[in-house]
Structures are given as C-alpha cells and as structure tokens.
Amino acid sequence: MHLLLVVAVALVDADSRVLIAQRPVHKALGGLWEFPGGKLESGERPEQALIRELDEELGIAVQEACLAPLTFASYGYPDMHLLMPLYICRRWEGQPQSREGQALKWVRPRALRDYPMPPADEPLIPALIDLLGP
C-alpha cells in the first residue's frame, strides 16, 4: 500500500464561503473541484508545504499561525491511500487568483454538493457545514 500525504485548506471569506479550484483536465481526477493544496516535497513540514502551494497556485501569502486543523480525509484510491489533513484559514495577504489556469469558485458549504469533488472530499463537507453553517 502506498500512502500519500496531501495537505489542503478551506479558505473562508467574510461571507463564510469556501474557495474551491477545478483540477486541470490532464491531471488525475481532472475536472473535479478540490480544496487548494498538494503534495509535500521532501523535508517539508505539512504547514510549510501548504503555504508554498497557496503561493504557487493562488498567489496568496498565508502565515502559519493562520492555519488551523479542521478535519482530514482518509481514502483508498486504486493506486494509493490518500491521507489529507484539511486546514481552515480565514486570513491571508493578496487576492486568490488562478496561477495555474484552474477555475476558482467561492461557494457556501451546502453548495459544495453541486460541484463534483474527488470521492475523498465528500465526507469533509459536513465538517464545513457544522463550522460555517449551510
């Protein structure tokens, strides 16, 4: 079994909307909507990796103290088992923009169900509804 550690974040705006990004079609799970984040590079701590990914993918600067653990996904894909901590963050510098051509959307937690997400992500939605309301 190959265990893959991926870090992801729910960025939350002043209207309690969450940012999702559409995966490029040529990638695994292409076209599905995901929480921003990615794989750790060697030697990185999870929070460092997330801060790097948010700079690369969205062009925003996040301080480590503004990342709080929310929940996690544990899901068996055919080729690997994904373990994905989901952080929550309400404070950052800059305006999230698509740095890698991915579509971005701010959505209320309940509306996440209207966007096809990877199967690992679906069990994470109730935690967001609990925290932020529908």
Ligand SMILES: Nc1nc2c([nH]c(=O)n2[C@H]2C[C@H](O)[C@@H](COP(=O)(O)OP(=O)(O)OP(=O)(O)O)O2)c(=O)[nH]1
């Ligand atoms: N970022 C993110 N990845 C997710 C989510 N749900 C989910 O199953 N994944 C999976 C898809 C991929 O197999 C893996 C993340 O890989 P990735 O390709 O996005 O990693 P990365 O951002 O580091 O990009 P790259 O270096 O491969 O280009 O985690 C999610 O909500 N967010």
Ligand SMILES: [Mg+2]
């Ligand atoms: Mg990524």
